[in-house]
Amino acid sequence: MAAKGGGKKPAVFPMSPRASADPLQTHDPWTRAGNRAAGLGFVPDEHEPDAAWAGYTNTASSPKPAQYTMPARPGDRTGLIFGGFKADTDRAHIEECLRKIMLHVDGVEEIQALGKFAIAGKVTSTDNNMMWTFIKANTKVKFQHGDDARAVWLSIEKTQEERRGAGRISGIVKGLVNHLTEIGGLDPVTAKRHIDSDYKTGIIVYRDNSPVINLDEDAAPLAPMHLVRIIQKDYAAGDFEVLAAARDMIEVKEFSWDALMLEASAEEKTRR
Numbered sequence: 001m002a003a004k005g006g007g008k009k010p011a012v013f014p015m016s017p018r019a020s021a022d023p024l025q026t027h028d029p030w031t032r033a034g035n036r037a038a039g040l041g042f043v044p045d046e047h048e049p050d051a052a053w054a055g056y057t058n059t060a061s062s063p064k065p066a067q068y069t070m071p072a073r074p075g076d077r078t079g080l081i082f083g084g085f086k087a088d089t090d091r092a093h094i095e096e097c098l099r100k101i102m103l104h105v106d107g108v109e110e111i112q113a114l115g116k117f118a119i120a121g122k123v124t125s126t127d128n129n130m131m132w133t134f135i136k137a138n139t140k141v142k143f144q145h146g147d148d149a150r151a152v153w154l155s156i157e158k159t160q161e162e163r164r165g166a167g168r169i170s171g172i173v174k175g176l177v178n179h180l181t182e183i184g185g186l187d188p189v190t191a192k193r194h195i196d197s198d199y200k201t202g203i204i205v206y207r208d209n210s211p212v213i214n215l216d217e218d219a220a221p222l223a224p225m226h227l228v229r230i231i232q233k234d235y236a237a238g239d240f241e242v243l244a245a246a247r248d249m250i251e252v253k254e255f256s257w258d259a260l261m262l263e264a265s266a267e268e269k270t271r272r
Contacts (some may be wrong), residue, residue, distance in 0.1 A: 005236075023112040070159060078131050079157035083120040085145060085190065088226075089113075103144050105134055122157065165233075166199040170232060172240065172260060173197050173204060178256050194251070202233025206249065236262065 067247050071077050082101070085094055094113035102108050107130025113121045125131040135154075142150035158166065173195050180191035197204045206228045230246030233239070242257045 009121045038172070069155065072110075073246070074156045074162075075132075076128060077157055078125045078128055080131060080134070080142070081114075081120055081155050081157050082123065082152050083155070084142070084152040085119045085121070087119055088117040089119060091116050094118060097121075097143075097145050101152070101226055102134075106130060107133075133233065162199070165202065168205065169197050169199040169238070171204065175260050176252065176255070177202070179252060183254055184251060202231075202235070203229060204231040204249065205229050206246070 040154075070079075082094075082098055091113040095111055099113045102111065102123055106124060109125045109126045111121065112124075124272040125134070132216040135156075138154065143154075145151040176195050177188065177191045180186045180194060181188055184191070186194075194206055194208075195204065196207050208226045228245050228249065230249070231240055231241060231242055231251075234241055246252065247257065
């Protein structure tokens with residue numbers, strides 16, 4: 001029996017992509033243009049080339065500015081770090097102090113505090129030669145800040161790893177100098193002259209005091225200064241090792257080596 005009302009059958013569209021094109025997408029201007037960024041209701045001209053919309057469809061991130069790369073050799077760098085300021089010194093005070101220090105120095109490119117509240121600042125030279133000229137003119141010199149005439153020291157900028165190594169070496173050297181002062185009875189200046197170090201290789205040596213130079217033509221030639229390596233760092237394990245020569249030295253016979261080395265090695269590993 002025929003259905004009441006007769007009439008057309010409802011249109012049926014195959015939705016499988018294998019059957020035919022999707023009729024709902026065939027005349028969609030947004031599908032053809034491949035972009036909806038122009039705004040709802042905007043239909044681009046059918047004959048407009050796709051290249052005109054390239055700016056809208058380009059989602060690639062903009063290139064990042066090149067990061068500052070520090071030269072591998074400290075001697076090739078152009079930045080000097082000035083430390084020794086009190087904790088939380090205001091940026092303006094640090095930069096004012098550094099400007100006074102560098103007032104008549106050629107080749108200064110930038111002066112900046114290392115933070116809004118900091119204990120150090122940085123001076124960048126236009127080239128490496130300018131930096132070394134200043135270093136040589138101020139060897140073992142410290143600068144005034146506030147009431148302290150020798151508050152501010154300088155050092156070539158270091159990487160984070162180099163700073164960590166220098167900090168560990170500095171702690172060990174300080175312990176040795178304190179021992180020579182408190183137990184050995186030496187004055188601090190003389191004690192410091194006995195201990196020398198290289199933070200890059202992790203080596204600490206004990207050296208004789210510098211001999212007095214005799215200018216007499218008939219004087220015997222000076223013997224080479226005697227150095228004894230007492231500590232070295234194992235870079236594979238990250239530990240500082242006290243060598244047998246150190247434990248046999250009379251000058252540091254009563255020194256608590258194991259406690260100091262344990263502390264230095266433990267802190268080195270926790271910072272990795």
